[in-house]
Amino acid sequence: MSIINKVASFITQAYYDQMEEIINAPHSAQEKEFSLLIENGKKTEYGLTHHFNEIKNYQTFQEKVPVVTYEEIQPEIERARRGKENILWPGICHFFAKSSGTTNAKSKFIPITKQSLESNHFTCGKMLFANYLRNHPDTVIFKRKNLRIGGSAELYQEYKTKYGDLSAIMIDNLPFWTDFMNTPNREISLMSDWDVKLDAIANVVINESVGSLTGVPSWMLVLLNRCLEITGKEKLDEIWPDVEVFFHGGISFKPYQTNYADLCRKELRHYEIYNASEGFFAFQDQKDSKDLLLLLNVGVFYEFIPMEGSAMHERKAVPLSDVEVGKNYAIVISSNGGLWRYMIGDTVKFVSVNPYRIVVSGRTKHYINAFGEEVIIENVEDALKVAAEATEAKINEFTGAPIFMKDKEKGAHEYIIEFEKLPVNFKAFKNIFDDRLKEINSDYEAKRYNNMTLNAPNIHIARENLFYDWMKERGKLGGQNKVPRLCNDRQFIEPLLRLNETKTSS
Structure with a gap:
């Protein structure tokens, strides 16, 4: 040394x-x-x-x-x-x-x-x-x-x-x-x-x-x-x-x-x-x-609300001593910043309780659950990683949202992805992404079975710098601002799709 x-x-x-x-x-x-x-x-x-x-x-x-x-x-x-x-x-x-x-x-x-x-x-x-x-x-x-x-x-x-x-x-x-x-x-x-x-x-x-x-x-x-x-x-x-x-x-x-x-x-x-x-x-x-x-x-004093059952709806928190490995929890904090029993919006899973180690699994409102599929950001990131590796792609930014059912149309998920390096086979990328989501999320798999509730995901390729331009347009440039990854409505994906189409056509 x-x-x-x-x-x-x-x-x-x-x-x-x-x-x-x-x-x-x-x-x-x-x-x-x-x-x-x-x-x-x-x-x-x-x-x-x-x-x-x-x-x-x-x-x-x-x-x-x-x-x-x-x-x-x-x-x-x-x-x-x-x-x-x-x-x-x-x-x-x-x-x-x-x-x-x-x-x-x-x-x-x-x-x-x-x-x-x-x-x-x-x-x-x-x-x-x-x-x-x-x-x-x-x-x-x-x-x-x-x-x-x-x-x-x-x-x-x-x-x-x-x-x-x-x-x-x-x-x-x-x-x-x-x-x-x-x-x-x-x-x-x-x-x-x-x-x-x-x-x-x-x-x-x-x-x-x-x-x-x-x-x-x-x-x-x-x-x-x-x-x-x-x-x-x-x-x-x-x-x-x-x-x-x-x-x-x-x-x-x-x-x-x-x-x-x-x-x-x-x-x-x-x-x-x-x-x-x-x-x-x-x-x-x-x-x-x-x-x-x-x-x-x-x-910081921590509490945790189980994401399963009625606990989240009823805001029933448990102390650190009662958490279990493998379960998904919303974090509640009280802190010397003056926040008291405050839900920060993140979810975590404990991988160990001796000592207490976690992985960040997503957001309490950062998910897609329009059809009971309960897809969280952790699922999507895993599936994108697998699809990208299999097709030699590199991903810069992405966001996803539901396509809601209309008349007799079935629902689906829609994503817009900005690639640094495009997949060698875009069709394969989409299929691998969909298959991996089914593999790691049984609720999604059930909804996708024979396209019973959900059709295959609709994935768009974003033009270069789309997300940068969108964040700039919203006044959200800088290190503390994050691209919303998933949303249970279409408030983010719609303006992105319009901006992508406008710049592409021009």
Whole structure:
């Protein structure tokens, strides 16, 4: 181990110890978080309304505090955003992460308190790097810079509270000396015009010594391809010989695996992180497994609603101690960001309960279930990956929606896919995709049996840059904005199909 890595190991030891607590004493960790949250919650209007002073244990917490969606807690968030103090968390909340939301076109403003920044977002990032150093003691990333993509930060002028992308809020609050560890600098990172920022970032970072990458796979891929285009190089390690790892989150990496595999002559490591505007929840802690370690001592108390039966409809949540391996759960969090029993909209499956490791399986509203087929994003991504590998295709972006029954017409699913590399046989691609969905989803298979309820999926090939143009048209460019993958109605696919047809015909 180099001297720099020995110093880094010494500095990050406390964060690795925090991981050890998660693995060895998970329930104790959650009990401590619960107690701290309730004590702080007592000092808030929300706590007064829901009788936090009477909460002595988890059972009374369930009885006193309702499980809520963003829309249900939005009035309290708006009051906090106007500068009112002690609404959801003690004191004034100065920052709000603006989330485009993949389940709702309307923007959401997620409160980001000083405590949630420090004990959750920043601490989890430090734990991530501490863990990576343990897994790879000979890493060079501490001698090189980390390439990051940030969003824009706007000041909500009237009430003197800031809102913007979470990444921008974090960059705005990081110590000045972190600019020496990251590229580009905060001035470029916080530029709001994505088209201008893309070239600004690329022209700066191609002259830096980069060892690691951090960002959303789709937007990072756009940037990296721009860097290759500017330099005339074919592979990333021709620009940055020591680049070794990509820490990625925000969306599934599955559709991009082939793209990133082709970016380097050497193997580029990939470590998945599970963070959102609402919090940093988990990351890949093992170098040989993509499962994510649930972070239990970082300002978040977790509950889970089983997606089967009536539990979701009735919002019946269970604590961590009651979860089972293999079941699909919607996540409910209470956090030091001032969110109480809040449904973040994601679903997970536990692959282990000793320690607690998960995979992100989809969204509670990010699915297609127009005919009882219950197709979630996890199913579609798996089927696309299998179809792409079998037909030598590469996928950039996609979205899917139902085709509803009309008159005597049967229903179907419709997808529009932007390929980086087209399938060698498009008909085979469609058949393999359909067959794989049947194989992994019995409800879909039943509906597809002899075209009884569903016809074969209708798949369109998108023109180049269709999704980029669509996101730009909606004002959703940038690293924190995600293409909606599945929707149970046609609000996203219809404008995409129109835009694809308009540009193609013109």
